[in-house]
Amino acid sequence: MxxxxxxxxxxxxxxxxxxxxxxxxxxxxxxxxxxxxxxxxxxxxxxxxxxxxxxxxxxxxxxxxxxxxxxxxDYEIRSTQHQITKERIYALVNSVSDPLTQLATTRTPDEISYIKRLLDAMFETYNTKRREVMAVSSMQAMETKVRKGGNRQSEGGEPTQATQSSDRGLTQSEAEKLLSNLVKETWFERSAEGYYTLSPRALLELRSWLVEAYNDSDEPESWQRIKFCEACKEIVTIGQRCMDRECNVRLHNICTAAFWNSRPGKQCPKCKSAWTGKAYVGEKAITSTEEYLRGKRRSGGKRKNDAVEEDEDEEMGEEVENNSRRKGRRRLVQEESSQEAEDTPVEDDGEGEGEAQEDDEDE
Structure with a gap:
């Protein structure tokens, strides 16, 4: 070589x-x-x-x-511990080019656009002060607004004609096939409950990009979407959070024992709030709620997601101002990784599109 x-x-x-x-x-x-x-x-x-x-x-x-x-x-081998199994994972990482640019060599423009919208869903729509899910369910990944995107907005608030005409979106079967391939290629992981999250490989590759795309560098002390474990300093997408919604302290479940063993009491090291271990990051922020469990007992699938979506609607109002500040910065980040600018706004995730409409569009 x-x-x-x-x-x-x-x-x-x-x-x-x-x-x-x-x-x-x-x-x-x-x-x-x-x-x-x-x-x-x-x-x-x-x-x-x-x-x-x-x-x-x-x-x-x-x-x-x-x-x-x-x-x-310009390649290197990095390693991280799996957030659930604690296994050490080694990955080949390109140390120079943007990871989304690398994906563009093996994916179509429509597939890249879908992946970006999926990341927006993971780290914006379903990652709020109230619930940091940082994952999407199989149903949410197939929603029309994720598969096809709808009208994108320019920084001034107007739809961009170029992106409307160039991004046709994916049909449901195309999106399902792409997700399956991304899991096989170890970019995503799919849980037993059907939630898709970024894999250790993806977190290693996308670390800098995620921070630049979704965090607010102008207000580093404010609540941020991408947060790091207080113990191991790696990104937390599955773990525990401080009870104070404004506090950014997070811990991986696998890091808690060693972290608290070296401290006299379980208090947040930053805001001093009591650390209960019952405030979750990841899909457990959904699957541990009474709404989810009640919906699952009642009828499964659709109803349990309705409960989640209603909760997210309440949170969206609090996030509008933060989102508008981030859109301009994320547009610059994404323009560097692709010739097509991707400035996807956070849409209302309440009702979604009807199933009949999705079937019509897929046909």
Whole structure:
């Protein structure tokens, strides 16, 4: 891969095979690495090596060599802990180009537009002071306003003709197929309750972009949409929040034990509010509510989402002013990653479009 002078002396065909496997996967866990290296060692040594015989030191050595090999090409290997399983996830990350620009090489313009609207839904529509869900349900991902977008607004409030004509949106079947592929490619994860969230790989890739696109840099002390764990300093999309809605302190569930063990009491380190562990970030902000549980018991699916949407309608009024400040900044961020400017406003997420209308548009 590199020029002869850049290749480490110990870098051999085994290292190349490991890197090729990593490139094909996009992400790798230690367990995955054990299987890959066991196959490599079996070929190199002429006798079978079991995955359990591959040590963490072996894996770390090959990760380090792979990182050195890809560094001249503006790639690096980063790692983070999975917010639920606590497994360490390693991912290949482009350290120069915007991640949405990278996706544009394998996706159509309409698919990229849908992904951006999906991110807006995750980090604006369903990420409010009242409920930081940072996820969308399968039903919400298929809503007409997400799949097709509707009229976009310019900074002055007028619909932009260019975006109306160039973005036809996706049919329901196209959106379902794209989401399935994004899960397979480890960009998104889908929970047992049917909620889509960004994967560890996506959070590593999109970290800077998310902050620039959705946070208000002019008021850093105010409530922000993208927040970081007080313990590990990584983005929190699943975890716990301070009881004070204006406070930005968050913790991953997997970080709470070590964090509180080093402190005399469970008080928010910033605002000193009591930390109950009952204020949630992620889909649990929805699935733990009485509205959701009552709706699920009564009829499932549709009714439980109606309860969520009614709650979000109340919150939208509080967020209009913040959204208007962010739109101009997010437009600049998205123009840099695509020739087509994406300035999607936060729409009312209350009633949505009727199912009959969606069927007509899909046909």
């Amino acid at each position: 590199s020029e002869a002078g850049d290749i480490p002396p110990h870098y051999d065909d085994g290292n190349r095979a490991f890197l090729q496997s990593f490139l094909a996967r996009g992400t790798m866990r230690f367990e995955d690495g054990q299987k890959v290296l066991a196959a490599i060692f079996t070929v190199q040594e002429g006798k079978e090596t079991e995955p359990k015989d591959v040590t963490q030191a072996d894996f770390d050595s090959y990760i380090s060599a792979a990182a050195d090999a890809i560094s001249p090409y």
